[in-house]
Amino acid sequence: MTDTILSLSDVGLTLDGNAGPVEILQGISLDIEQGSSVGLTGPSGSGKSSLLMLMGGLERATRGSIQVLGQDLGAMDEDQLARFRRGRMGIVFQSFHLVPTMTALENVALPLEIMGEADAFARAEAELAAVGLGHRGHHYPSEMSGGEQQRVALARAVVTRPAVLLADEPTGNLDAANGAAIMDLLFGLQERHGATLVLVTHAPELAARCDRVVQLSDGALA
Amino acid sequence: MMLSARIAARELRGGIRGFRVFLLCLMLGVAAIASVGLVRGAIREALSDQGAMLLGGDAQYDFTYRRATPEERAWIDDHAAAVSEVIEFRSMLTRGAGDALETALTQVKAVDGAHPLIGALVLDPPVPMGALGPEGGLPGIFLDQILADRLGLAPGDTVQLAGQPFAYRAAITREPDSTGAGIGLGPRSIVALSAIEATPILAPGSLYETEYRVILPEGTDLDAAKTAAEARFEGAGMRWSDSRRAAPGADRFVDRLGSFLVLVGLAGLAVGGVGISATVSAWIERKAETVATLRALGAAGGTIRAIFLWQLAALSALGIVAGLGLAALVVVLAAGVIEAALPIPVTIALSAGPMLEAAVYGALVAAIFALWPLARMATTRSGALYRAGRGRRWPSWPALVLMAVLVAVLLAAAVAFSGLVGLTLGTFGGVVGALVLLWLAAFGLRLLARRAAHLSRGRPALRAALAAIGAPRSEAAPVILSLGLGLSVLAAVGQVDAALRSAIQRDLPDVAPAYFMIDIQNSQLPEFLTTLDTLGTVDKVETAPMLRGVITEINGQPAREVAGEHWVLRGDRGVTYATTPREALTAGTFWPEDYAGPPQASFAAKEAQELGLKLGDKITVNILGRDIEAAITSLRDVDFSTAGIGFVLTLNPAALQGAPHVHIATIYAAPEDEAAILRRVAQEYPNVTAIRVRDAIARVSEALGTIARATSLAAGVTLLTGFVVLIGAAAAGEGARNWEAAMLKTLGATRATILRSFALRAALMGAAAGLVAIGFGALAGYAVLEWVMEAQYRFAPLPALAIVLGGVLVTLTAGLVFALRPLAARPARILRARE
Numbered sequence A: 001m002t003d004t005i006l007s008l009s010d011v012g013l014t015l016d017g018n019a020g021p022v023e024i025l026q027g028i029s030l031d032i033e034q035g036s037s038v039g040l041t042g043p044s045g046s047g048k049s050s051l052l053m054l055m056g057g058l059e060r061a062t063r064g065s066i067q068v069l070g071q072d073l074g075a076m077d078e079d080q081l082a083r084f085r086r087g088r089m090g091i092v093f094q095s096f097h098l099v100p101t102m103t104a105l106e107n108v109a110l111p112l113e114i115m116g117e118a119d120a121f122a123r124a125e126a127e128l129a130a131v132g133l134g135h136r137g138h139h140y141p142s143e144m145s146g147g148e149q150q151r152v153a154l155a156r157a158v159v160t161r162p163a164v165l166l167a168d169e170p171t172g173n174l175d176a177a178n179g180a181a182i183m184d185l186l187f188g189l190q191e192r193h194g195a196t197l198v199l200v201t202h203a204p205e206l207a208a209r210c211d212r213v214v215q216l217s218d219g220a221l222a
Numbered sequence B: 001m002m003l004s005a006r007i008a009a010r011e012l013r014g015g016i017r018g019f020r021v022f023l024l025c026l027m028l029g030v031a032a033i034a035s036v037g038l039v040r041g042a043i044r045e046a047l048s049d050q051g052a053m054l055l056g057g058d059a060q061y062d063f064t065y066r067r068a069t070p071e072e073r074a075w076i077d078d079h080a081a082a083v084s085e086v087i088e089f090r091s092m093l094t095r096g097a098g099d100a101l102e103t104a105l106t107q108v109k110a111v112d113g114a115h116p117l118i119g120a121l122v123l124d125p126p127v128p129m130g131a132l133g134p135e136g137g138l139p140g141i142f143l144d145q146i147l148a149d150r151l152g153l154a155p156g157d158t159v160q161l162a163g164q165p166f167a168y169r170a171a172i173t174r175e176p177d178s179t180g181a182g183i184g185l186g187p188r189s190i191v192a193l194s195a196i197e198a199t200p201i202l203a204p205g206s207l208y209e210t211e212y213r214v215i216l217p218e219g220t221d222l223d224a225a226k227t228a229a230e231a232r233f234e235g236a237g238m239r240w241s242d243s244r245r246a247a248p249g250a251d252r253f254v255d256r257l258g259s260f261l262v263l264v265g266l267a268g269l270a271v272g273g274v275g276i277s278a279t280v281s282a283w284i285e286r287k288a289e290t291v292a293t294l295r296a297l298g299a300a301g302g303t304i305r306a307i308f309l310w311q312l313a314a315l316s317a318l319g320i321v322a323g324l325g326l327a328a329l330v331v332v333l334a335a336g337v338i339e340a341a342l343p344i345p346v347t348i349a350l351s352a353g354p355m356l357e358a359a360v361y362g363a364l365v366a367a368i369f370a371l372w373p374l375a376r377m378a379t380t381r382s383g384a385l386y387r388a389g390r391g392r393r394w395p396s397w398p399a400l401v402l403m404a405v406l407v408a409v410l411l412a413a414a415v416a417f418s419g420l421v422g423l424t425l426g427t428f429g430g431v432v433g434a435l436v437l438l439w440l441a442a443f444g445l446r447l448l449a450r451r452a453a454h455l456s457r458g459r460p461a462l463r464a465a466l467a468a469i470g471a472p473r474s475e476a477a478p479v480i481l482s483l484g485l486g487l488s489v490l491a492a493v494g495q496v497d498a499a500l501r502s503a504i505q506r507d508l509p510d511v512a513p514a515y516f517m518i519d520i521q522n523s524q525l526p527e528f529l530t531t532l533d534t535l536g537t538v539d540k541v542e543t544a545p546m547l548r549g550v551i552t553e554i555n556g557q558p559a560r561e562v563a564g565e566h567w568v569l570r571g572d573r574g575v576t577y578a579t580t581p582r583e584a585l586t587a588g589t590f591w592p593e594d595y596a597g598p599p600q601a602s603f604a605a606k607e608a609q610e611l612g613l614k615l616g617d618k619i620t621v622n623i624l625g626r627d628i629e630a631a632i633t634s635l636r637d638v639d640f641s642t643a644g645i646g647f648v649l650t651l652n653p654a655a656l657q658g659a660p661h662v663h664i665a666t667i668y669a670a671p672e673d674e675a676a677i678l679r680r681v682a683q684e685y686p687n688v689t690a691i692r693v694r695d696a697i698a699r700v701s702e703a704l705g706t707i708a709r710a711t712s713l714a715a716g717v718t719l720l721t722g723f724v725v726l727i728g729a730a731a732a733g734e735g736a737r738n739w740e741a742a743m744l745k746t747l748g749a750t751r752a753t754i755l756r757s758f759a760l761r762a763a764l765m766g767a768a769a770g771l772v773a774i775g776f777g778a779l780a781g782y783a784v785l786e787w788v789m790e791a792q793y794r795f796a797p798l799p800a801l802a803i804v805l806g807g808v809l810v811t812l813t814a815g816l817v818f819a820l821r822p823l824a825a826r827p828a829r830i831l832r833a834r835e
């Protein structure tokens, strides 16, 4: 049997909205196997992004427990979470979230630097080359197109060879051709490095490429 | 209403939250200038209103080292409704004898029965002026409370003034005729003129001044009276003053200090300008989409600009009115304290003039600093307004010209309001220079941050800090400019103050004399020297004959017309005679010992050069009413900074033959022997006045301290404004920091790393601002010391260090306070807000 890398049991999330507490997720139990790819789909507002944030430890569950690589995220404080993410998790956002004051190369090297890796820049350069941007390393995000920025974001997410790759609609802002290229990259990386991929997407054909599809509706698993 | 005004009003309806920094900066600057102006105005008014009271009459005839002759006095009496004669001199008060002898230096006023002509002396106990008359065999004396305390006197006790016994009758609480300005060398004593008339105090050659204060007949024109008096006393060494400028020294001091403080306030307003500029920039940034949309809808550039200008005008008016209100509040609340601290009765009230001055400054500074970002927006293309990293462009030519005109108007206004061209231009140049220096520092730091990025490899906290500083829209410029300017003003004050103090201390090394003794009579000199010699504790004594004279002409022309304003020509100077030069000659030859030809003069080399005098020039000196014309035959290298004896002008002995004079002496001794020497001299030579050099220096330091404190206070407002700008910049950057912290956490950075990064950038910017401030302070210190004070400047490291540390601390505090929220926030919320 394969190992479970990500395990959610009865997870709930309640946030304080303007009009009182809003129940965003409830009773979510889910086990994800190492090396698999999971497509997370559902209508807008169903809580996909929220669930992904919980998995990445960027949001704290108000109920239930989340285990990643055998560790309980709920028991960790902000710093422990940050340290835990190092080298274990790569996160790609829909709107890239590159540091605008750093070049592409510096953006990609940043997580390695945070880990204290000595060869951060050599590896970042190789990773940029792998996403086809070897020649754009010294450009700032504002000097790149959306597709290029997303490729940099992707390189930054995978440069540490994370065990878990979380991607939130990574092609939402891109045209079809660029989107397809990004997706090929993402699945290629997952397969090559044996990472676990959780992919939020609206597109059925993308979800179909995943080993498994999980459907969310109104904050619960369908 | 115009379309632009209507839209502007609609926009302002939304509130002024984004303009807090703008309003605060303008308010603080205007308030500082207005409060200083109000206080200065009140003092000026008091000085002119109470001119006659402060002078002690409508006008005054002043003679040096002599009283008026009977004929002169008769003339004065003929031209006045009332006359009062007052003789002022320095002397020693003593009490007791032998080792128990107590001494005190005092400024004595010997008054006739008519004194005071105006107002009344307030005494404790409230005895009448007649108490100065002989009663029980002894004449009376009124003393400043400080003197009575020092000598342990109670009313009725006997005290010696210049060796003459007096009965202490009352303490002086307030003199009507005193401005208290300037540096007095001792507290006041008052005696009756008749009580000293027969004493050696008024011996020929003694250093005293006689004033004839007069009440002029009803309807006398002051100008005509002055002309008549000056014609009558032409060449007689008489100085005229009248109630229009009763206290020229105090007047000038208040004017200069007040104007200087206003200029410091203006520097504060310039700091505020940085905040104004930053606020307007951010505002335009926020409105960029609106602007682009308005343009897309067909609004002309002029209309859009007008919309912004209307709002800016409304906000400026609000800020200025708030500033004036704050100034009024502060001045009214602090009036009691300020009035009590001033030596003359002053009523501080609100008046329009200073308020208007502050409002004009506020409006001009707001216009200049707000126009810059506005003008830049005007040249930005619509498309770029939608994009994030918009192309930065220079304002158009007309806008630049308009700004230059506004700066010129501001400068002209400052010169007109202060009336001090040099000081205004100097301060203005200083502020502009500091701003340029700071802008260069900000630019340099950003460049360096980008260049040094590779050095930060492997240090993510440093990398993020450098990246943030080097980024296109980094807060480095506003932070360094505002904080740096505030710190620069403070550093300049600190450097000048410290340098002046250390110059005073240093220029008086261990060789500084302990005492400076005046009024040694010719006949006393040999015995005086023997006495000091037998004491055995005096290391060295230097003496010189001393007369006072006014240099009236140079080569037959009025001296001031030839050489202009120079301290050597201002009033009377000490003149000596000698057979051998005291200092080394730099040019010419000194007259032989037995020289008896036409008068010759030896001049101080540096002063001669400044006056344009060379060997062979003829100068005319008026000594005791007699004109002596002497040819300059040698120049000497005189160092006035040692507190030793030094005369600008030395004449050959024969030239001064027969002129009555006294001697001065400088006495060098170890500090522990000073008291015994003073007791011995005071006992045996009561007419000799001893001035303790250390005390004199302390007085000067005290006066400098007061000026430094007043300036620091004004500079404090500058720093406060800088802090407001800083907080504004930090608050404006909070959103960016929020996101950055979330992003770094996502990538695995701990809060410590993120905090370190925030602290690093704050410290770097604070240090840059502090370093520029030190450089600027050193420059200002150098300029003031070398050019204005003609002393040697030496860098004061301690206040400088405090400035840099202060700068780092302030930015660190502001930066970190606004970092707390980003650090605590959960990344998901922040990242989601940007999705």
Ligand SMILES: Nc1ncnc2c1ncn2[C@@H]1O[C@H](COP(=O)(O)OP(=O)(O)OP(=O)(O)O)[C@@H](O)[C@H]1O
Pocket (backbone or CB within 6 Å): A015, A016, A017, A018, A022, A024, A042, A043, A044, A045, A046, A047, A048, A049, A050, A051, B829, B832
């Ligand atoms: N801070 C918050 N406070 C209250 N409610 C929130 C907050 N953030 C998100 N929500 C709500 O939580 C629900 C889930 O949001 P989430 O972003 O996870 O949906 P999603 O499935 O990713 O939608 P989409 O496909 O549009 O991205 C939404 O209804 C949203 O309005």
Ligand SMILES: [Mg+2]
Pocket (backbone or CB within 6 Å): A048, A049, A050
């Ligand atoms: Mg979403």
